[in-house]
Amino acid sequence: MRHIISILIENESGALSRVAGLFSARGYNIESLTVAPTQDPTLSRMTIVTSGSDEVIEQITKQLNKLIDVVKLIDLSESAHIERELMLVKVRAADGAREEVKRLADIFRGNIIDVTPTSYVIEVTGEKAKLDAFLQALREDAIVEVVRSGTTGILRGERGLHV
Amino acid sequence: MELSGAEILVQCLKDEGVEYIFGYPGGAVLHIYDALFKQDDVKHILVRHEQGATHAADGYARSTGKPGVVLVTSGPGATNAVTGIATAYMDSIPLVVITGQVSLPVIGSDAFQEADIVGITRPCVKHNFLVKDIHKLAETVKKAFYIATTGRPGPVVVDIPKDVTDPSIQIPYEYPRSVTLRSYNPSVKGHPVQIKKAVELLLSARRPMIYSGGGVILGNAADELTALTRMLNFPITNTLMGLGGYPATDRQFVGMLGMHGTYEANMAMHDCDVLLAVGARFDDRVTGKIAEFCPDATIIHIDVDPASISKTVKVDIPIVGEVVPVLADMIEIIKTSGRSPDAEALSAWWARIDQWRSLDCLRYDRSSERIKPQYVVEQLWELTRGEAFVASDVGQHQMWAAQFYKFDQPRRWVNSGGLGTMGFGLPAAIGIKLAHPDEEVVCVTGEASIQMCIQELATALQYRTPIKIVNLNNGYMGMVRQWQEFIYESRYSESYLETLPDFVKLAESYGHVGMRIAKPADVRPALEEALKLKDRTVFMDFLTDPTENVYPMIETGKAQHEMRLAPGITVDRELA
Numbered sequence: 001m002r003h004i005i006s007i008l009i010e011n012e013s014g015a016l017s018r019v020a021g022l023f024s025a026r027g028y029n030i031e032s033l034t035v036a037p038t039q040d041p042t043l044s045r046m047t048i049v050t051s052g053s054d055e056v057i058e059q060i061t062k063q064l065n066k067l068i069d070v071v072k073l074i075d076l077s078e079s080a081h082i083e084r085e086l087m088l089v090k091v092r093a094a095d096g097a098r099e100e101v102k103r104l105a106d107i108f109r110g111n112i113i114d115v116t117p118t119s120y121v122i123e124v125t126g127e128k129a130k131l132d133a134f135l136q137a138l139r140e141d142a143i144v145e146v147v148r149s150g151t152t153g154i155l156r157g158e159r160g161l162h163v
Numbered sequence: 164m165e166l167s168g169a170e171i172l173v174q175c176l177k178d179e180g181v182e183y184i185f186g187y188p189g190g191a192v193l194h195i196y197d198a199l200f201k202q203d204d205v206k207h208i209l210v211r212h213e214q215g216a217t218h219a220a221d222g223y224a225r226s227t228g229k230p231g232v233v234l235v236t237s238g239p240g241a242t243n244a245v246t247g248i249a250t251a252y253m254d255s256i257p258l259v260v261i262t263g264q265v266s267l268p269v270i271g272s273d274a275f276q277e278a279d280i281v282g283i284t285r286p287c288v289k290h291n292f293l294v295k296d297i298h299k300l301a302e303t304v305k306k307a308f309y310i311a312t313t314g315r316p317g318p319v320v321v322d323i324p325k326d327v328t329d330p331s332i333q334i335p336y337e338y339p340r341s342v343t344l345r346s347y348n349p350s351v352k353g354h355p356v357q358i359k360k361a362v363e364l365l366l367s368a369r370r371p372m373i374y375s376g377g378g379v380i381l382g383n384a385a386d387e388l389t390a391l392t393r394m395l396n397f398p399i400t401n402t403l404m405g406l407g408g409y410p411a412t413d414r415q416f417v418g419m420l421g422m423h424g425t426y427e428a429n430m431a432m433h434d435c436d437v438l439l440a441v442g443a444r445f446d447d448r449v450t451g452k453i454a455e456f457c458p459d460a461t462i463i464h465i466d467v468d469p470a471s472i473s474k475t476v477k478v479d480i481p482i483v484g485e486v487v488p489v490l491a492d493m494i495e496i497i498k499t500s501g502r503s504p505d506a507e508a509l510s511a512w513w514a515r516i517d518q519w520r521s522l523d524c525l526r527y528d529r530s531s532e533r534i535k536p537q538y539v540v541e542q543l544w545e546l547t548r549g550e551a552f553v554a555s556d557v558g559q560h561q562m563w564a565a566q567f568y569k570f571d572q573p574r575r576w577v578n579s580g581g582l583g584t585m586g587f588g589l590p591a592a593i594g595i596k597l598a599h600p601d602e603e604v605v606c607v608t609g610e611a612s613i614q615m616c617i618q619e620l621a622t623a624l625q626y627r628t629p630i631k632i633v634n635l636n637n638g639y640m641g642m643v644r645q646w647q648e649f650i651y652e653s654r655y656s657e658s659y660l661e662t663l664p665d666f667v668k669l670a671e672s673y674g675h676v677g678m679r680i681a682k683p684a685d686v687r688p689a690l691e692e693a694l695k696l697k698d699r700t701v702f703m704d705f706l707t708d709p710t711e712n713v714y715p716m717i718e719t720g721k722a723q724h725e726m727r728l729a730p731g732i733t734v735d736r737e738l739a
Binding site (some may be wrong): 009010013014017018021025055058059062063065066068069070071163 | 289344470472473477
């Protein structure tokens with residue numbers, strides 16, 4: 001099953017490679033990983049999307065917790081949560097195709113953030129499935145480039161992950 | 164007091180109470196060596212290869228419970244230390260390994276003797292640091308010792324660039340008294356509800372079994388474990404790492420378990436209905452085929468590391484905490500309850516175990532004209548009254564030492580259990596002897612293993628650490644040969660060591676005493692003679708039967724009760 005694990009980790013050099021190294025050394029799946037400092041610059045927030053049986057996920061969370069730099073950890077998928085991913089898509093948009101591409105972007109609540117006579121860059125955010133659907137809706141030969149941030153997420157309600 | 168980075172490091176070691184530092188100098192650590200030169204409190208032990216430094220520090224740590232400290236230079240000095248670091252990591256041994264690094268401005272430029280040792284060691288350390296600022300040096304060293312020695316112990320690497328130790332830059336020094344890390348708070352006390360549940364289960368057991376591992380040794384819990392085991396009158400087995408956690412000569416001890424464990428230990432594991440695992444990690448060499456591991460047992464597992472729990476075997480009652488307080492709580496609850504396990508069920512269980520025991524699974528041919536390695540270890544045990552510190556290398560000799568040297572006390576058995584590092588024994592023995600100068604220290608080894616760190620014979624002479632080396636020389640990498648005999652139809656691919664040195668002359672050239680023993684009748688007199696030479700390192704080269712194998716053996720993929728027994732030992736149906 002797919003899990004979203006959210007981590008508060010010391011913002012030290014090498015912290016990211018400790019986490020990435022753990023996943024490769026122990027043979028765990030990693031679908032995506034995002035990381036950036038939090039409002040407290042000494043801490044980074046990392047979101048990892050992984051999959052595995054309950055036993056494997058239990059081991060992943062335990063092994064992550066065991067890393068000295070990991071301050072706190074939560075499996076978002078165990079509670080009500082919101083997940084978002086940012087995607088930038090560069091598409092060919094010349095002449096007749098321009099209108100259709102723009103309409104499609106509107107349907108997916110995407111923004112066109114760069115325009116040339118022959119191309120658009122469209123920004124779309126949402127859950128992974130929505131972004132997948134948007135890509136499917138575009139004509140394959142229209143896509144020049146796709147950049148995805150990987151999933152980030154947060155708990156619903158008052159509860160938060162903090163020190 | 165203003166000190167340079169190099170002086171700060173040395174002062175930190177003094178303030179940490181470090182007695183010995185095992186190391187080898189080189190460019191990146193020369194400032195540190197100069198600071199060491201100017202003081203006498205921290206004694207430096209110069210090894211002949213950095214791997215030896217880590218193993219010697221490891222032997223010191225295992226035999227004392229104190230952290231072992233290593234100092235090596237950058238690049239090859241540090242990479243040579245990696246095997247020893249990984250060895251300590253697998254067995255959870257507290258080490259603080261200080262590695263020199265090239266100066267900060269040239270890091271990343273492929274400078275001379277540069278290696279990314281923080282990156283290289285990341286998967287085999289508990290934690291590591293690169294010190295980029297002299298102002299953080301003392302605090303980092305304090306953190307390193309704290310992390311290495313608390314919770315589940317392990318090695319910590321502190322990588323120090325040369326310019327951080329520059330003698331021309333001096334800052335005020337103060338060693339932090341304590342350190343706290345918001346991200347690291349190892350649990351101490353076990354959860355009371357879990358402990359209560361566990362005690363209930365133990366008291367209701369009809370076929371109980373206690374299985375204890377290295378955690379009991381590391382956690383100094385042998386007394387509590389012994390008290391609980393005796394109070395309950397339960398059978399107990401130790402893992403390879405846990406030997407000495409319960410007195411091996413006691414009636415309730417059924418021997419080591421696992422791949423080369425005793426028949427009675429493995430059968431009792433397989434048939435038990437309640438299993439109490441204490442500081443053990445359900446290693447594959449213990450469990451055999453996981454799907455058939457302890458099929459009838461409800462399992463209680465005490466461990467300081469939550470990640471060890473339900474890692475390979477699902478347990479029913481996990482207790483996260485240090486072993487001593489958890490066992491003490493259990494003893495207290497049982498005492499106040501006034502209850503005891505069902506005596507009738509227990510006596511039937513013991514009768515069954517004694518039946519298994521009567522098979523005498525470790526017996527070997529005592530009338531052979533060749534020296535049997537088991538006999539050598541048995542004689543060693545007798546002559547040292549079971550009180551020696553025994554460091555071993557890895558292979559058949561290690562298993563025979565574990566089976567035939569009956570350890571009644573913790574920390575006397577020192578071996579590389581997890582990583583299985585050949586070459587560990589000799590330097591480890593030197594580390595032990597430094598810590599225990601008045602105790603008998605023996606290195607049980609084989610002709611293949613000993614050659615992997617043989618250069619440390621020079622270290623043993625330089626520091627006058629008289630150890631007794633028992634070389635069980637069968638001319639083969641014995642354990643490899645055994646597997647090839649059993650599994651590869653005796654195709655002995657590259658396991659025969661065709662050109663061996665003359666170990667007697669070799670020992671003599673290093674300034675030690677060398678002895679060669681070829682006949683069974685000479686075994687005991689030779690050991691007696693060697694043990695009399697109190698102030699000399701003696702290398703005893705025992706020419707042993709090359710065809711001897713370690714039994715019993717659970718072959719890969721087999722379950723605990725499917726042991727291969729020594730030729731001539733058969734199990735009648737009733738016993739199984």
